Amino acid sequence: MSRALRRAAVVTCACLTVSLTAGVSLADVTPDDKARVQQEKSDADSRVHNLTGHLHDTDEQLTSAYQALQETQSKLPGAEAELRQAQDAEAEAIADEQRARTAVEVAQAREGRARDELAATIESIESSRQDVARFAAQIYQEQGGIGELAIAMEATTPQEFADRLALVDTVMDVQHGQIGRLTTAKADKVAQEALLEALRVEKEEAQAEAQAALQRASDARVRAHDAKQALDYLAAQQQAQTAELETQKAATQQRLDQAQSDQDRLEADLKEIARQEHILEQERLAKLERERQAKIERERQAKIERERQAKIERERQAKLERERQAERDQEAARERDQASRSNPAPAPAPAPAPAPAPPPVSSSVLTRPCPSGCWVSSEFGMR
Incomplete structure (x- = not known):
């Protein structure tokens, strides 16, 4: 909920509290009151309904949030x-x-030794070549380039001939040895290379x-660290x-x-x-009843x-x-x-006729007295 909505809700509740605190005097309730x-009751019912729905939605969101949090924590x-x-793995x-690196250093050391050995072999080959060349040049200079048989035939005695043949064999052995060493050195050079x-x-x-293993381990660690x-x-x-x-x-x-x-x-x-209102209505009805009874x-x-x-x-009339x-x-x-004084001893005059009775009055009450002192209630003589 935003701050504006919260502030509006607080202001609404405050206004409602003030209005309810002011209230109405129930002793003299008016229709406007x-x-x-x-x-206000309708507004409170609406707020209760809306807040109940909001609370239900919040409970559902909270349940989902708890489930997601538990899943993440798991x-x-x-x-x-x-x-x-x-x-x-990285370690x-x-x-x-x-x-x-140690193996590389060992390999580098072995490579260095191999290079040194190769250099020594190359130097040995070069030295052997030089020896063979010097020996050949010396023989050529001393003997004039003749072959082994010519050297032997120049001997004057058999002993000299034998010595010359032995010398030629020795020279040839030395030459063949140097050539063999040169060949071996060349083979060693190829093997060393x-x-x-x-x-x-x-x-x-x-x-x-x-490097590849280290990079893979480092990448795996970075991925695991990023995931964590x-x-x-x-x-x-x-x-x-x-x-x-x-x-x-x-x-x-x-x-x-x-x-x-x-609410x-x-x-x-x-x-x-x-x-x-019920009391007032009862009082009004009671008042009306009293007024009706008073009127009656x-x-x-x-x-x-x-x-x-x-x-x-x-x-009075009677x-x-x-x-x-x-x-x-x-x-x-x-x-x-007067008549008797003017006419003495006249016959007695008849008695005067009684006065006529007043006309009967139709009424539900007593109308006239009867001879016995009672009252007649109607013109028909009913009492």
Whole structure:
């Protein structure tokens, strides 16, 4: 994760912490407060989902990194063994090269001796040639170039003849010996030249083989060292990657724990808001019920008051009717008295007709009194 993303995540968590610390007063929750908490809860759910997925991906990457690191570390012993073998082979090649150098030095010494022997042989051949040439020149100068028989025939006595023949044999033996030595020296020269060439070739081959073996061992050591160094570098990289993934996992886990804590707290806030709303709704319904009951009670009291007023009005009307009836009775009595004074002993006048009853009032309450003092509840005389 880049530093910018980490910084943004830290700022987001800090802002969330501040907003949650400010919180809402659950005693007087408004619709805006509830909407804000629901939005924060939705954001927290989204963060928990994303961080859980990120943590899962990090775990998979960490598992792969651990497997790769274990695989690399399992190759290190083989690479170290191969490096040790290459180092041992290089040391052996160095020893072989040193032995080859020693052999080359020995061959060079033998070559030097062979060169000295060849030079001595060449010198001996040259000396023999010179001896043969001097001897031939001396014989030629002394004897005039005559042959062996001429030398013998010049003798004057038999003894001189025998001496001359012995001298000729000796000279010939010396000449043949010198020629034989010259031939042998030439053969030795050819053999020494062949040996010298063989020693030179052997020296060059031994030196070339030692150099090639040393180069092969050195190349093998370099390859083994490079392979070991590459594995060490790869292991170091994988360890650093594993450590980075561990750090990312810890940071992600910390953010996930914080987001889950925020999620739980916001969930508790929403539950508390729902509880408060339920309480407020119950209080509202209770208030409505009280208002309804109060209205019913007011209507009942109003009905009772109307009935009472109607009863009072009926009693007043009945009283007025009785008073009017009494006045009519008194008027009738006065008229009878006057008539009796103007016409003595008249026949008694018939009793006046009773006053008509007031029209019945249809109502569900008592409307008028009956003769026995009770109240009639309807115009049909039902009580």
